[in-house]
Amino acid sequence: MDKQDKLFEAFRKNQHKLEEMPAPQSWDRLRHRLDNRKKQAPIRSISRLLSMAAAIVGLVVLVTAVVTLSNPTKRQARNAQEVPASSSSVLQKAIAEHTYRNHHQLALQQGVEEGLPTKLLVSKIATRPLLIPKKKG
Amino acid sequence: MTEEAIIQGCKQDDPKAQKAFYDRFAPKMFGVCKRYIKRYEEAEDLLIEGLFKAIDKIDSYSGNGSFEGWVRRIVVNECLMFLRKKTPLSVSIEVHPTDAPTNQNIEDDLAAQDILALLDQLPTGYRTVFNLFVIEGYKHREIAEILEVSINTSKSQLILAKKRMKELLEKLEYLR
Numbered sequence: 001m002d003k004q005d006k007l008f009e010a011f012r013k014n015q016h017k018l019e020e021m022p023a024p025q026s027w028d029r030l031r032h033r034l035d036n037r038k039k040q041a042p043i044r045s046i047s048r049l050l051s052m053a054a055a056i057v058g059l060v061v062l063v064t065a066v067v068t069l070s071n072p073t074k075r076q077a078r079n080a081q082e083v084p085a086s087s088s089s090v091l092q093k094a095i096a097e098h099t100y101r102n103h104h105q106l107a108l109q110q111g112v113e114e115g116l117p118t119k120l121l122v123s124k125i126a127t128r129p130l131l132i133p134k135k136k137g
Numbered sequence: 138m139t140e141e142a143i144i145q146g147c148k149q150d151d152p153k154a155q156k157a158f159y160d161r162f163a164p165k166m167f168g169v170c171k172r173y174i175k176r177y178e179e180a181e182d183l184l185i186e187g188l189f190k191a192i193d194k195i196d197s198y199s200g201n202g203s204f205e206g207w208v209r210r211i212v213v214n215e216c217l218m219f220l221r222k223k224t225p226l227s228v229s230i231e232v233h234p235t236d237a238p239t240n241q242n243i244e245d246d247l248a249a250q251d252i253l254a255l256l257d258q259l260p261t262g263y264r265t266v267f268n269l270f271v272i273e274g275y276k277h278r279e280i281a282e283i284l285e286v287s288i289n290t291s292k293s294q295l296i297l298a299k300k301r302m303k304e305l306l307e308k309l310e311y312l313r
Contacts, residue, residue, distance in 0.1 A: 010311075011252065017248070017249035019164040019165050019167065020164055021167070026163065034189065034193075
């Protein structure tokens with residue numbers, strides 16, 4: 001469309017007639033906003049500093065957590081060292097009992113095969129059954 | 138106070154420079170706001186918001202190009218953002234009206250109240266495109282980008298705005 005249209009020209013020529021000083025309160029409102037901006041500026045910078053500090057602390061915590069979790073062998077080794085010897089033997093005993101109970105249950109369900117004549121089924125106190133070779137002679 | 142002194146003063150938060158900025162640009166920019174916005178009070182609110190942003194962001198003025206043009210763009214953007222919130226400018230109008238240049242003579246001396254009355258008669262979309270094309274000097278491609286409409290929508294809105302304007306100018310006996 002032609003920008004030189006007479007109608008458009010007429011508007012361009014007369015648009016300055018719309019210029020007008022706004023109400024006097026307008027300046028007061030603008031000045032008030034500008035003053036508030038000055039007061040808010042230090043508060044804004046303090047809150048920015050605090051949020052930056054919080055972000056850094058958060059990052060450090062996150063990195064520490066990731067490093068600790070990604071290195072379980074060290075942790076486990078440390079835990080193992082921390083466990084006293086007496087608790088270790090109690091734990092081993094509990095595991096052995098649990099395994100025996102499981103094997104026993106399985107044997108009751110499936111039945112026990114005699115196996116080779118050269119082998120003898122012997123039960124051992126407080127441990128699981130073991131197949132040991134029959135002693136010759 | 139010179140324009141350069143105003144700019145430097147505003148950069149240093151000098152109240153005198155800020156007042157000088159207001160005195161120099163408020164009347165012109167109020168005229169801009171009134172062209173886009175029908176309600177006087179809303180136009181005044183947008184003027185204050187626009188001038189505040191201009192002073193607040195004055196550091197981003199590079200010094201290249203007209204300072205008044207830079208301030209005007211901020212104020213126009215403020216008006217467009219307001220209109221976008223209030224009226225969906227992106228409504229697509231894909232009519233294909235024919236355009237003919239205005240052959241009749243128009244009286245050079247359009248009165249201010251008649252200019253506003255003419256603009257007030259236009260729907261928001263017509264009025265916005267008319268202002269951006271005729272006064273601000275944007276191309277249809279740029280208007281389409283600004284208003285997020287198609288180029289054809291921008292063109293057809295301008296043609297329809299012009300048609301409506303001619304009818305109103307005839308009524309007001311500006312066309313001979």
